[in-house]
Amino acid sequence: MDDQNRPNITTTNCSTLPPAPPLAAAVEQVRTRWTPKPEQILILESIFNSGMVNPPKDETVRIRKLLEKFGAVGDANVFYWFQNRRSRSRRHQRQLQANLAMQQAAAALSGHLSEPPSWTYSLSTSSSGSSCGGGGGPGGNDIWSNAAGTIPVFIDGVPSEVPRGPIDMKASFGDNVIIVHSSGQILPVDEQGILIQSLQMGYKIYLTGSSLMSSSNLNGVGQYNA
Amino acid sequence: MDDQNRPNITTTNCSTLPPAPPLAAAVEQVRTRWTPKPEQILILESIFNSGMVNPPKDETVRIRKLLEKFGAVGDANVFYWFQNRRSRSRRHQRQLQANLAMQQAAAALSGHLSEPPSWTYSLSTSSSGSSCGGGGGPGGNDIWSNAAGTIPVFIDGVPSEVPRGPIDMKASFGDNVIIVHSSGQILPVDEQGILIQSLQMGYKIYLTGSSLMSSSNLNGVGQYNA
DNA sequence: GACATATGAATGAAAG
DNA sequence: CTTTCATTCATATGTC
Numbered sequence: 001m002d003d004q005n006r007p008n009i010t011t012t013n014c015s016t017l018p019p020a021p022p023l024a025a026a027v028e029q030v031r032t033r034w035t036p037k038p039e040q041i042l043i044l045e046s047i048f049n050s051g052m053v054n055p056p057k058d059e060t061v062r063i064r065k066l067l068e069k070f071g072a073v074g075d076a077n078v079f080y081w082f083q084n085r086r087s088r089s090r091r092h093q094r095q096l097q098a099n100l101a102m103q104q105a106a107a108a109l110s111g112h113l114s115e116p117p118s119w120t121y122s123l124s125t126s127s128s129g130s131s132c133g134g135g136g137g138p139g140g141n142d143i144w145s146n147a148a149g150t151i152p153v154f155i156d157g158v159p160s161e162v163p164r165g166p167i168d169m170k171a172s173f174g175d176n177v178i179i180v181h182s183s184g185q186i187l188p189v190d191e192q193g194i195l196i197q198s199l200q201m202g203y204k205i206y207l208t209g210s211s212l213m214s215s216s217n218l219n220g221v222g223q224y225n226a
Numbered sequence: 227m228d229d230q231n232r233p234n235i236t237t238t239n240c241s242t243l244p245p246a247p248p249l250a251a252a253v254e255q256v257r258t259r260w261t262p263k264p265e266q267i268l269i270l271e272s273i274f275n276s277g278m279v280n281p282p283k284d285e286t287v288r289i290r291k292l293l294e295k296f297g298a299v300g301d302a303n304v305f306y307w308f309q310n311r312r313s314r315s316r317r318h319q320r321q322l323q324a325n326l327a328m329q330q331a332a333a334a335l336s337g338h339l340s341e342p343p344s345w346t347y348s349l350s351t352s353s354s355g356s357s358c359g360g361g362g363g364p365g366g367n368d369i370w371s372n373a374a375g376t377i378p379v380f381i382d383g384v385p386s387e388v389p390r391g392p393i394d395m396k397a398s399f400g401d402n403v404i405i406v407h408s409s410g411q412i413l414p415v416d417e418q419g420i421l422i423q424s425l426q427m428g429y430k431i432y433l434t435g436s437s438l439m440s441s442s443n444l445n446g447v448g449q450y451n452a
Numbered sequence: 453g454a455c456a457t458a459t460g461a462a463t464g465a466a467a468g
Numbered sequence: 469c470t471t472t473c474a475t476t477c478a479t480a481t482g483t484c
Binding site for chain 4: 453454455456457458459460461462463464465466467468
Binding site: 033076080084 | 462463464465466
């Protein structure tokens with residue numbers, strides 16, 4: 001990693017952070033950690049989803065100034081936020097990949113061994129409370145948040161959910177992916193892999209095979225900054 | 227630590243993990259959370275108490291499969307469980323250390339300044355509802371659970387409690403500690419610092435001084451996995 | 453059925 | 469970057 005990025009953590013003129021007084025342990029209560037305001041999260045998310053997942057130092061400063069309109073925040077906070085966001089996004093994606101891979105394995109086992117060059121996953125809205133078809137657990141599982149901002153869908157029979165609004169296709173499904181409407185029309189995705197319009201029923205996701213299996217290539221995903 | 231640990235959170239089949247959809251903070255609510263079955267808790271506790279406090283990823287998967295015999299659960303749930311367990315165990319321990327340290331300070335002040343090479347803490351069963359003499363946490367502290375699996379005791383006048391059954395002496399009292407029966411016999415502790423037999427009335431805990439004062443050495447405590 | 457507590461999950465911060 | 473830690477949030481659960 002080059003030195004360009006890191007915002008010199010600690011210090012700087014971090015307007016916000018109480019630099020965590022190195023006080024004795026016993027009686028330290030008031031340690032405050034930054035809690036981003038909803039508006040700030042919105043800004044950060046939109047920047048991240050716009051493809052800038054690893055802003056350089058100067059950009060970080062710019063972002064911080066933007067965020068300061070809505071509450072105290074320091075460069076370090078912004079840096080950490082992007083770092084965690086990247087990390088967790090990647091992990092999330094790995095999970096998704098694992099799910100899909102397993103789905104493939106299951107599909108490969110049950111029936112047709114023909115290996116198509118691409119896999120098809122149909123999306124459709126689903127009602128909540130559906131039993132988990134994937135063989136996982138029906139019971140009290142948690143991933144099924146009926147969050148207001150998401151659309152519950154099935155991806156090839158596996159219940160999942162996608163955010164309402166623009167979707168980061170790369171982060172969600174990997175590198176080689178396109179979306180086609182049931183009419184056959186291919187939805188445009190920009191250079192960053194961002195699908196601008198919100199998903200609707202009747203769309204299908206096609207993964208172009210190769211991107212699925214290897215987990216190594218995942219390292220490249222989400223690197224579309226620069 | 228290597229990359230071996232993290233269970234790739236999620237998992238495999240649909241069962242579990244919501245790796246936190248990158249959702250915005252403001253408006254996300256109702257998510258159902260995993261509630262472990264009693265059998266599952268039993269398994270998890272016994273694994274934890276056996277010294278495996280931070281199972282590597284593959285082990286986590288193994289554990290999950292075990293737990294699935296009793297109900298739907300995902301790798302992430304297992305991962306979170308151990309993470310929380312570790313965290314809260316550590317916190318509890320910190321609190322205990324704080325109490326003891328304070329106790330020492332009080333002892334040092336009141337009366338004899340002679341400094342023995344070791345401190346003695348007598349254990350005895352106590353009734354619940356005792357006021358905390360240590361002066362440590364005033365507010366609504368949480369450590370006083372009347373859990374079924376624990377034995378309420380006084381440690382040198384400070385109310386505390388130890389789990390019924392095998393005790394992790396390192397996690398509970400620090401590195402340099404031995405337990406002697408009132409008869410003078412020293413109880414055996416294995417390499418991991420685990421006391422196999424359950425504590426009974428009539429035992430005393432001797433802390434060999436040095437381990438108490440520095441808080442830095444606490445970092446090593448609880449690391450006996452591997 | 454509000455309140456108190458236990459605890460699963462999320463996440464900012466930091467260590468490795 | 470990856471993994472861990474600490475803190476916080478939200479909910480399940482128990483009590484009156």
